[in-house]
Amino acid sequence: MTRAKLDFVSSSSLTSAQKAELLKVDNKDLTFTHMYWELASVGSTSRDILVYGKANYEFTYPEDEKWEKGMVPTVFSLLPVLRITDRRPSSKFEGKGLVLAEASVIDTFLAGRFGLLGDNEWESLAIQTFYSNIHYLRERCFSSVLDVPSELRKKGRDNYMNVQITKFCEDHEYHLKDNGSNGHYVGNKLSLADIHLSNIIHFFSTVTWGKMALDRFQQYESLWKVKENVDKVPAIAEWRQSSIFKGHEEASIAWYANNAIPEDEPEA
Incomplete structure (x- = not known):
């Protein structure tokens, strides 16, 4: 076609x-x-x-x-x-x-x-670097868990959670601490990387694997603080409480329920 x-x-x-x-x-x-x-x-x-x-x-x-x-x-x-x-x-x-x-x-x-790439060229490059790594974490989810035969999804999910997400959290926690654990990736201002991380955490802890993913991310204080900072931005907080956003979320939950292993999937 x-x-x-x-x-x-x-x-x-x-x-x-x-x-x-x-x-x-x-x-x-x-x-x-x-x-x-x-x-x-x-x-x-x-x-x-x-x-x-x-x-x-x-x-x-x-x-x-x-x-x-x-x-x-x-x-x-x-x-x-x-x-x-x-x-x-x-x-x-x-x-x-x-x-x-x-x-x-x-x-x-x-x-x-909209002013989310820092104050100079170096900050822009740093923010885009963090953004790229966060973006790639989502893409690895598709290749590891979704785009595999159904009988391999649970094994893929467990490996993804225990290895890939853990390594991601450790890496990002290191860099966030290096920035002073202030809830931002670069400097002390909201950036593209902050918003993207918030979306990734929300995606995994709400749409796909619920409490399992939530517990994993909450173990990393500096990383979790970024999510909390973004959640407090008035315009974003209001948007995420809107009926339109919740409709997107509900449709996502329904789609991933059929395409990803839920957190309470029984052992085979």
């Missing part, structure tokens, strides 16, 4: 120079349209950033039937996709915009737009 494609490098709508110019437009004059499944998962961090930044945003979801028929345009046949358009009346960009794909690119782009 050939899926409908979105223009990415094409100049049929805007030239490369015009796209670069559009990216210089102030946030308040842009609309960010974010498409992802009605789930938490990979789209969560970019949603959090748009909420935190008080952006002009819209969260959209593909229709299942259209998706199955390849009628939902994407860049790589995957989601999320972010559309950026100029909302100013009579702007030369009116009705036109650009598209970004890949969760890590979208997250990092939005973090830069």
Whole structure:
């Protein structure tokens, strides 16, 4: 099946120079349209950033039937996709915009737009380094636990929890202590890495393995403090109590219940 494609490098709508110019437009004059499944998962961090930044945003979801028929345009046949358009009346960009794909690119782009990549180039690189390692932890979950035969999922889950998550927590606890155990990865300000870690902890302790994962993360005080700091950010706290967010969470729990070993799965 050939899926409908979105223009990415094409100049049929805007030239490369015009796209670069559009990216210089102030946030308040842009609309960010974010498409992802009605789930938490990979789209969560970019949603959090748009909420935190008080952006002009819209969260959209593909229709299942259209998706199955390849009628939902994407860049790589995957989601999320972010559309950026100029909302100013009579702007030369009116009705036109650009598209970004890949969760890590979208997250990092939005973090830069909304002040979550530190105060200088070095801090930006450090934050992106922590973010990348956090992001990879989620990807290893898919390869270790989900994308395996069902009879191997429990073994994969146990190895993932006992080896990979433990090593991740030890590594990140070390660096967070090195930053003074102040609840932030870099300096003393909220960053992309902080929000992404909060999402990963929430994902594992709410959506997939509940108390088992929660207990593991809570053993690491500096790491847990990052989650608590993010949870206290007013805009993010309000968003995570919203009916929309809870709908994403409930749908995720239902999906992963059928695709991941629950924490109380009996021994074979």
